[in-house]
Amino acid sequence: MMIIKPKRNNMKHTILTVLATALMIITAILLMIPFYFMFISSLKPGEEIMRYGLSFKIDPGISSFTNYTALQDYREGIYWSWYKSSLITMGLQTLIGLFFGSIVGYGIAMYDFKGKGAIFTIVLILLMIPFEILLLPLYRMLIWTSTVDTYFGVILPYIVPPFMVFFFRQYVSGLPHDLLEAGRIDGCTDYGIFFRIMMPIMIPAYGAMAILSCMNSWNNLLWPLIVINTDRKFTIPIGMGTTITPYGNAYDVLMPGAVAAVVPIVVVYLFCQKAFMAGLTSGSIKG
Amino acid sequence: MTTPAPIQPSRKRAFSLNNPKVVPYVLVSPFVLYFLLVYLYPAITTVIMSFQHLDGPNSATFIGLTNYERMWSRTFVQAVTTTLRYTVWDLLILVPVPLLFAVLINSTIVKAASFFKALYFIPALTSIIVAGIVFRLAFGTLDTSLINQLTGLIGAEPRKWLMEAGTGNFVLILLTLWRWLGVNIVYYYSGLQAIPNELYEAAQIDGANAWGQFVHITLPGIKPVIIYVTTLTVLGGFSMFTESVALWQSANPGGIGRTIVGYMYMTGFNKNNMGMASTVGLVLLGMVLCVNLIQLWLMGFFKKENG
Numbered sequence: 001m002m003i004i005k006p007k008r009n010n011m012k013h014t015i016l017t018v019l020a021t022a023l024m025i026i027t028a029i030l031l032m033i034p035f036y037f038m039f040i041s042s043l044k045p046g047e048e049i050m051r052y053g054l055s056f057k058i059d060p061g062i063s064s065f066t067n068y069t070a071l072q073d074y075r076e077g078i079y080w081s082w083y084k085s086s087l088i089t090m091g092l093q094t095l096i097g098l099f100f101g102s103i104v105g106y107g108i109a110m111y112d113f114k115g116k117g118a119i120f121t122i123v124l125i126l127l128m129i130p131f132e133i134l135l136l137p138l139y140r141m142l143i144w145t146s147t148v149d150t151y152f153g154v155i156l157p158y159i160v161p162p163f164m165v166f167f168f169r170q171y172v173s174g175l176p177h178d179l180l181e182a183g184r185i186d187g188c189t190d191y192g193i194f195f196r197i198m199m200p201i202m203i204p205a206y207g208a209m210a211i212l213s214c215m216n217s218w219n220n221l222l223w224p225l226i227v228i229n230t231d232r233k234f235t236i237p238i239g240m241g242t243t244i245t246p247y248g249n250a251y252d253v254l255m256p257g258a259v260a261a262v263v264p265i266v267v268v269y270l271f272c273q274k275a276f277m278a279g280l281t282s283g284s285i286k287g
Numbered sequence: 288m289t290t291p292a293p294i295q296p297s298r299k300r301a302f303s304l305n306n307p308k309v310v311p312y313v314l315v316s317p318f319v320l321y322f323l324l325v326y327l328y329p330a331i332t333t334v335i336m337s338f339q340h341l342d343g344p345n346s347a348t349f350i351g352l353t354n355y356e357r358m359w360s361r362t363f364v365q366a367v368t369t370t371l372r373y374t375v376w377d378l379l380i381l382v383p384v385p386l387l388f389a390v391l392i393n394s395t396i397v398k399a400a401s402f403f404k405a406l407y408f409i410p411a412l413t414s415i416i417v418a419g420i421v422f423r424l425a426f427g428t429l430d431t432s433l434i435n436q437l438t439g440l441i442g443a444e445p446r447k448w449l450m451e452a453g454t455g456n457f458v459l460i461l462l463t464l465w466r467w468l469g470v471n472i473v474y475y476y477s478g479l480q481a482i483p484n485e486l487y488e489a490a491q492i493d494g495a496n497a498w499g500q501f502v503h504i505t506l507p508g509i510k511p512v513i514i515y516v517t518t519l520t521v522l523g524g525f526s527m528f529t530e531s532v533a534l535w536q537s538a539n540p541g542g543i544g545r546t547i548v549g550y551m552y553m554t555g556f557n558k559n560n561m562g563m564a565s566t567v568g569l570v571l572l573g574m575v576l577c578v579n580l581i582q583l584w585l586m587g588f589f590k591k592e593n594g
Contacts, residue, residue, distance in 0.1 A: 013396070020396045024403045027388070031410055031465060034421040037433075041424075053432040054424045100317045107314025111307075119315055122322060128518060128579045129326070130526035132548045133568035136336065136555050137329035160321035190310040219414045221529045222548070226556065237416040237529075244420070244536055258417040265412045273405045281477040 035262070042067055042259045046252035067256040074253050081232045082239035083260070085151075089224065089235060090217040093155045097213050098206055100160040105168025106198060110180060120169065126162040132222065139226055153227040154235075158217070164209050171205040172198075207272060208279030218265060236261045336565035347562075354566040363567065365542045366550035367574075369456070373546070374524030374578075376460050381467055381520050382513065388468070389475035390505065404476060407469030419462060419533020423449065426458050449534055455543040462530050467523075471516050478512030479505070514586050518579060525575045528552065547571045 037054050043063040071079050108120055138157060139148075147153040175198075183193035199206075221237045228234055231242070240257055243250040269276070304313055337354055339347040388407070392400040410418065425433040426448035435445035448454045482504065490500050506513075528548040531539070539545040545553075547567065555564030 016396050017398070020391050021398065024388075024391065024397055024400075027468075028403060028406050031407060031468070034410075034418055034425075034465070037421050037425070038417075041421075049424065053427045053429050054421070055433070100321075104315050104318040107311045111311035111314070113308070113311040116311070119318065123318070126322070126326060128522060128575065130522055130548075130571065130575055132526045132528065132551070133333065133572050134326065134329040135551075136561050136564055136568065137332035138325065140332070140561075141329070157325050159325070160318045165318060184307075189305045190307060191305070194314075215412055218412075219416075219529070221414075221416060221532060222552070237414045240414075240416050240420075241532070241536070249420075254420055258420060261417055262413050266409060269409070269412055270405075273408075277401075277404070277473065277476075280473055281480050 038255060038258050038262070041251070042255035044255075046250060046255075049251040049255070050248065067252050068260075070252055071256045071260070078232060079239065079253070079257055079260075082234050082236050085228075085233050086218060086235040086261075089151055089154050089220075090214055092151060093158050093217045094210055094213040096155065097158055097161045097164055098209055101164025101209065102168045102199070102202060102206065103194070104160060105165045105170075106172050106194060106202075108165070109169045109172035109175075110177065123162050123165050123169070127166060131157060135223065135226060142227060148227060149229045149233065150227075151233075154224050157223060158213075161213070164213070167209055168202070168205060171202065175201060204275060204279035206279075207275045211269065211272065211276050214265065214268075218261075333565045333568055336562050337569050339562045341561040350562070354563050358563065358566055358570070362542055362545075363550060366545050366547050367570075369542075369544060370525060370527065370546045372456065373459060373527060374521060376456075377463060377520050377524040378517065380460065380464055381471055382517055384464075385468055385471035385516075386475050386509075386513075389472045389479055390501070392472065393476055393479040404469075404472060407472055409469065410466045411470045413466075415462070415466065415529045415533045418466065419530070422458060422462050423534055426454075450540050450543070452541075452543050455534070459530055459534060459544055462534065463523075463527075471520075474512055474516055475509060478509035482508035510586070514583070517582055517586075521578050521582065522575065525571060525578075 040058050040063070041049055041054060043065065044059070044067075045062060046067075048062060108116060108123075134157075142148045142153045142156070147156070179197055179201075180190070180193060183197050184190070188196065219237065220235070221241075224235045225238050225241075228238065231239075234242070236257070240254060240261070243253050243257075303309070336347070338349055338351060340350045340353075341347045391397050392404050394400075397403070427433075427435075428447045428450065429435070430445040432445075434448060439445065446454060448458055486504050486508075487500055490504055495503065526548055527546050531544045531546050531549050535544055539549070548571070551564045551567045551571070554560050554567060
């Protein structure tokens with residue numbers, strides 16, 4: 001937008017470009033600074049951070065990767081147990097959410113049936129309700145079904161995420177509906193059409209939702225904190241939280257742990273970034 | 288379904304899950320089950336629990352409105368105020384600022400725009416607890432902490448940032464902005480992409496300047512996205528918990544930064560008063576629904592058919 005004609009407004013355009021680019025660069029630096037500190041602090045001894053806090057300087061004399069090897073041995077490798085828990089819940093939550101979210105969203109968008117309006121209204125309302133208010137009864141439900149302290153308990157509230165249903169519904173609304181008729185003529189069942197024809201078409205949408213779901217799960221604190229009691233089954237956010245105590249924080253563990261928790265998801269994101277943006281854009285949000 | 292056809296296959300076909308009339312119900316059935324199990328049943332239970340006193344998971348006594356009467360402690364009111372103030376600041380910053388960036392990124396003014404868009408998104412990938420550690424350290428109580436050193440350069444006294452209500456809430460907003468800026472930019476950007484270029488070309492021929500184009504084409508064009516982002520921001524503001532834990536654990540000094548959800552967690556799980564916690568949850572629900580309805584009404588959402 002704002003296509004400013006270069007010929008006519010050359011001077012104005014140059015000034016705008018300089019100002020806007022400066023704003024973009026400064027913002028980028030500010031947003032990246034915490035990562036810089038995370039990394040250089042992970043190389044320093046914990047006492048150093050405890051005593052002096054963060055500092056811009058990289059001091060080669062006291063910097064080393066020993067914290068990373070210490071992280072491996074911390075409480076008999078408990079950090080990697082947390083990592084595993086985070087990966088398992090992230091994988092399960094994302095795969096199950098994508099499967100059901102896309103099926104339901106597709107059903108609402110592709111078919112006309114009685115009750116369709118009511119179901120979509122419920123989806124919209126759920127988008128506005130903070131799931132947090134249901135924590136207590138959900139927790140009691142887990143107690144009754146003996147699923148406290150299990151991964152199933154952790155993912156239960158995210159099995160058919162309303163935001164995914166909404167997104168897939170929007171996405172499929174933009175697809176040609178005669179695909180369904182064409183598939184039927186070719187002798188496919190309606191389910192076959194979904195799995196063989198529609199799923200491949202929806203790959204960009206799956207990509208975008210996969211990243212959002214991974215983000216949500218990787219960062220989720222409150223519900224896993226309530227569900228999981230065994231310290232070996234903690235997810236990273238809970239586990240990292242336990243190293244922050246009133247008697248001092250274990251920075252030797254916190255900082256390398258923080259870096260190790262960030263790196264994989266950023267790498268995945270950088271690789272899929274284009275597809276992710278394309279997927280989000282193609283399912284553009286309509287009222 | 289009740290056709291008296293004697294031939295087995297045709298009756299089977301009428302019952303079949305493959306029947307195009309039945310298929311959509313099969314497809315949406317997971318959501319219906321999910322809604323009943325994860326939302327409706329717990330919601331009803333919450334209402335019931337709010338009238339109860341619960342000792343442990345299986346013993347409950349009805350106590351009428353006692354929870355509603357006893358709820359209004361100073362800590363609770365403080366948590367409500369904190370949450371409201373946080374949500375308002377969130378709305379004031381996280382709705383317009385990302386829009387400005389998205390417009391810049393979508394324009395021809397900035398070079399390498401997609402690079403910035405990708406970069407701004409990265410904070411959203413980190414866990415708030417992990418990022419919060421850096422923010423805690425940067426705004427640490429030490430005179431030598433990073434921010435105190437920086438403010439010292441312009442001659443300001445060192446402060447205990449996270450120990451005072453005003454500055455503590457400021458850091459909370461900063462952490463939120465850091466994490467969500469890029470996400471909202473992407474939402475807005477996807478909306479801007481959907482506006483046809485011809486509209487801008489036509490406006491230019493009519494002699495509209497950049498501001499006029501923004502007000503008359505861009506804003507109406509991305510109104511659905513603005514509604515979407517506002518709704519998400521309201522929801523995120525009211526249900527905020529993790530950011531607060533990241534900065535203070537659960538040891539909020541004098542209750543600084545403790546939100547309604549934080550208060551609910553404390554009441555329900557630390558003090559084991561599930562009934563009272565349910566009451567608090569219902570108050571939260573009431574507040575969110577009110578705000579959302581007002582916002583949708585302001586945006587004229589009810590005037591047209593929702594699509």
